[in-house]
Amino acid sequence: MTALERCDLLLTGGTVIDGTGAKRQRADVAIVDDRIAAVGDLAGTSAGKTIDATGKIVAPGFIDVHTHDDRALLSKPTMDMKVSQGVTSVVVGNCGISLAPLVLDRRPPPPLDLLGEEEWWKFATFDEFLGAVDKEPASVNAAFLVGHSTLRVGAMESLLRPADAGEIKTMRGRLEASMAAGAVGLSTGLFYAPAAQAPTEEVIELAKGLKAFGGRYVTHMRNEGDDVLKSLEETFLIGREAGVPVVVSHHKVHGKENFGRSKETLALFDRYIKSQHIGLDVYPYHASSTVLKNDSIQYSTRVLVTWSKAHPEMSGRDLADIARDWGCSVYEAADRLQPAGAIYFAMDEDDVQRILSYPNAMFGSDGLPHDEFPHPRLWGTFPRILGHYARDLGLFSLEEGVRRMTSLSASEFGLKDRGVVAAGKFADLCVFDAGTIIDANSFEDPMKPAEGIEAVLVNGRVVWTDGRPTGDRPGRALRRGG
Structure with missing residues (x-):
């Protein structure tokens, strides 16, 4: 690897899973502008900003x-x-x-x-x-x-x-x-x-x-x-x-x-x-989710309403409970909720x-x-x-x-x-804790952020850290062939 004197951002001490399926390895990752400039032992590289990834996985976004x-x-x-x-x-x-x-x-x-x-x-x-x-x-x-x-x-x-x-x-x-x-x-x-x-x-x-x-x-x-x-x-x-x-x-x-x-x-x-x-x-x-449809209801053991224009107050409720409250069949209840969406357990x-x-x-x-x-x-x-x-x-x-x-x-x-941690690739990266990463939400509490995500970078810029978004918006429209 060619020595790199300076970079914009340096992720140090992490374990890289490079996205190819290859075995993980301890390595630093240097970023210049929107690209990965080097991966390896970069102890001699100075950086405008450093992220300590010790004990964490550094993977492609x-x-x-x-x-x-x-x-x-x-x-x-x-x-x-x-x-x-x-x-x-x-x-x-x-x-x-x-x-x-x-x-x-x-x-x-x-x-x-x-x-x-x-x-x-x-x-x-x-x-x-x-x-x-x-x-x-x-x-x-x-x-x-x-x-x-x-x-x-x-x-x-x-x-x-x-x-x-x-x-x-x-x-x-x-x-x-x-x-x-x-x-x-x-x-x-x-x-x-x-x-x-x-x-x-x-x-x-x-x-x-x-x-x-x-x-x-x-x-x-x-x-x-x-x-x-x-x-x-x-x-x-x-x-x-x-x-x-x-x-x-x-x-x-x-x-x-x-x-x-x-x-x-x-x-x-x-x-x-x-x-x-x-x-x-x-x-x-x-469980799947889409618009509320009779042919999906009939194959499901449970249907959870995700939204309804006619009855927005029913969002998050079981269709069977709504039908019971209204004294009608689940299909009649679905008709009254339209247009609407649902989760289907099937x-x-x-x-x-x-x-x-x-x-x-x-x-x-x-x-x-x-x-x-x-x-x-x-x-x-x-x-x-x-x-x-x-x-x-x-x-x-x-x-x-x-x-x-x-x-x-x-x-x-x-x-x-994209999709690989290697020199010359775009710096889309996710730093996570392999021991704690997990979905923290549920069907009852669906919008709770996951655990174990330490930092997320898009085109070399940090968009998520310390459990919250940074507000930076470096994303791009990826046109075919570009």
Whole structure:
């Protein structure tokens, strides 16, 4: 290593887990401007500022590959729910819903309303949206997907049918313009009403527009319950026909009658990964969360209301208790609460652990930052993985856990020079205590920051320390290829 006389910031005495899966090693980390300048014994290097990381782990900042933070980047720019758990980059625009390209003068249809009401739908082009993020930076970096449902709402008068040739041409033109502006791929939410009537052929025609840009196809599949294998087959077919990489979002098996079927789904991944590029992400909880929907209620053992426009006072309450108080069925109660969101308890912990243990699985929170009473994954995902599942249960080593929330994610989404602690890489770093890192929140108290996160740096600047945000906002819009 070339001697480094001086740096802007020096992390001393820590143990580096570099994100590649390599064994941890004692090393100092020097930062100049927004990059890591050196890693090793830097006892002779002077620094403008020093952080003592003795006894702590120094890792790449975590990359949350599955978020709905499109609006939060602008409305909650310090991104406390992410930096507090060590996240330095997010991928937004998942599940077919992105904040651009779309202008609305009415409340958007669910699940687009998870991102905000009509005043937030004001970006006619993706370039305008990225420009807004550039102008008012957040505390984290962000990469951007284009939502299929967003494209459909902008191009079709009726969503309850397949798109015709002209509408597909319009959507594809907007997708390609968005990719040219810097988006990294296309997402779909075929499970949801705005896209449920889109046939496989419609998605293939759009996904073909990704190939020239090196984009990827990311999907909340049509079904994660009884027809989960059929939906995986459809997903892999779309990737093959379009000639692009595929990422399966928040992989799970849903409903009691499907408990244990992750053995079948992961075997299908193993089969197809041999011949095409396939990725997946997972969150570390046996409950999901989205808009309040009857077909999700019926598969759940418990439903917790996260927000309701009609009855905001019901946020945080069990749907069954609300129905009992109102003297009606849970389905009638759900109708009265609309529009609304909910948490659904409908997964088996063994399946969750099996998918978490899968070596190709990335990690994503799928948190909903605008829910009044959010799923705890919004604030707790990454410390829960490293503390509960890696350290306490021993599902995998800390090095492996860090790899799958850093370098693997950066590689899958084309985030250049991120996800690894090495000279020349961007200085996105998380300093944490391996013995105490854990999610401190719960379904009853979901917005409590995690424990054990000592310091978080984005592009060489400290955004979280001493248990609170610094207010610094050095994040960047990570355009494709940049």
